[in-house]
Amino acid sequence: MATIRIPEPVPSPAQDCEKLKKAFQGWGTDEKEIIRILGRRNAAQRKEIRDTYQQLYNKSLLDVLFSELSGDFRKAVMLWAYDPAERDARLANEALKSKRKSITELQVIVEIACASSPHHLVAVRKAYCSLFDTSLEEDIICHVSQPVQKVLVSLVRSYRHDKEVVDSTLPKLEAAKLHDAIVAKKLDDEELVLVLSIRNMFQLRQTFKFYKDDYGKSIDQDIMACGKGTLESIVKVAVWCIDAPEKHFSEVIKASIVGFGTDEDSLSRAIVSRAEIDLMKVRGEYFEANKSSMDNAVIDDTSGDYKDFLMTLLGANI
Amino acid sequence: MATIRIPEPVPSPAQDCEKLKKAFQGWGTDEKEIIRILGRRNAAQRKEIRDTYQQLYNKSLLDVLFSELSGDFRKAVMLWAYDPAERDARLANEALKSKRKSITELQVIVEIACASSPHHLVAVRKAYCSLFDTSLEEDIICHVSQPVQKVLVSLVRSYRHDKEVVDSTLPKLEAAKLHDAIVAKKLDDEELVLVLSIRNMFQLRQTFKFYKDDYGKSIDQDIMACGKGTLESIVKVAVWCIDAPEKHFSEVIKASIVGFGTDEDSLSRAIVSRAEIDLMKVRGEYFEANKSSMDNAVIDDTSGDYKDFLMTLLGANI
CATH class of the missing domain: 1.10.220.10 (Annexin)
Structure with missing residues (x-):
């Protein structure tokens, strides 16, 4: 379900690096060539290109991209060129350091926590510690106020089981817990936050299904009926990222x-x-x-x- | 600070496997030989031995150890022969499935969460998912009652920054938070649990030092003065595992x-x-x-x- 198109056969990392080097040389940068190469390589291939570029020319490809490109194009290419875990750690850090901390900024943290594999989430937490000398959850506590803080901290601490295993005794019970909290407009309720943070995706999708069957409306509709604040939006984004990213x-x-x-x-x-x-x-x-x-x-x-x-x-x- | 003694030069995994195979053969098992080999290899070397044994003899070394040995000796050798993350996942599972869930059983979970590297803790959570088709935190919720449940779930979800970075503005402030909760005998207090779960070891050691300086008694003394239940013991073990494992x-x-x-x-x-x-x-x-x-x-x-x-x-x- 990816959209990128990787040529067949794919050139060697050394060939790609040589072409990139040429694209950076001379009067102007050949942006089209950069797009044609990097835009058609997957994460593992981009990593090989970064490593090979460093070995061949003793320069960081990321630094060169930064100095040769500009504007939104540069920002997008840099995001793509980073290792995905480092990219997400940087995006989360940017969101936490931004002055505005509305849903537009903070939702990236929910995406990382709820629309990624457990392996990727842990890799992001690790990259965050390496890059910023503090942990993701410590920065959330430092920069986000309650009650949103509590929800975000819990979500980023997830390590969801990633096999399709559903305990059929749980959905009805946990749909009721979620419903109780939502009806009471307590979206930072301890049980609600825990259920959304620790259950696996398949389990939660069943729970959301039971919610709709038992209570008439879908859980995201009920959440948004609680209010129009950041908390409501954060919880709704979490539900969507889990249910259907x-x-x-x-x-x-x-x-x-x-x-x-x-x-x-x-x-x-x-x-x-x-x-x-x-x-x-x-x-x-x-x-x-x-x-x-x-x-x-x-x-x-x-x-x-x-x-x-x-x-x-x-x-x-x- | 390890105590095991690895011979120099260390035999190849194939040589070790051959000797192990011989030790298993014949009328009796040569337990001394098994001890001499496995007891003097580190985790990476034991992994190589496991892999090589499987390749050479198409048998799992762990299965053979199980069938050849017995009693407490077998249990100890098996623990040592497992990959450390798998070993800890199994120990945690055994603790959670045990009928008695006193501190003697449950402290293993605190040890894994508070006296291990962040990398190891994540590896244990991953191994737990693979082995038991549910996550460690889901099993804690299923088998441990409140308030101990809340503390254990939070501790195992840690990913502590592992560099020696201390924010000097925090220890006094967080010592006060811990003190407030302990004086109120609320050892499952949200802030107390969060501080113990997300701050790095070096930071927490400073906080415990400030605690003693500011309030006269050490934090573990004050915790144990709250009562003699499992909750008090769990929180005290967490403090010790962080402060001085x-x-x-x-x-x-x-x-x-x-x-x-x-x-x-x-x-x-x-x-x-x-x-x-x-x-x-x-x-x-x-x-x-x-x-x-x-x-x-x-x-x-x-x-x-x-x-x-x-x-x-x-x-x-x-």
């Missing part, structure tokens, strides 16, 4: 391009972070929800190299 | 041999799990605390192959 990312992309101006940071994050996971499903979900093409929307709202890069990640030939 | 393990060993009869499970666990980490320090701490030799105490309370195995892990020549 493609719904969440389709909404992030829609929100980033709707109306006047574009939120390039959100748009880049959604496309870069899902291009190797489920961007095909995101595209389908976008079409379902908006009855229009996500790719066309991206084309209409972006331009130049930035547009070409995003479209390459979406599988287009530029 | 050797103190905790010295006490575990002492408790396992004191009085009538020996608690072989606790004795084996303490020696096996610390032999490659800090058993030398545990020995020193034992002597400080009891004015007698830990090694002599182990010799007095054990016998036969079991004794020889433990003493080998303690560095003796048998």
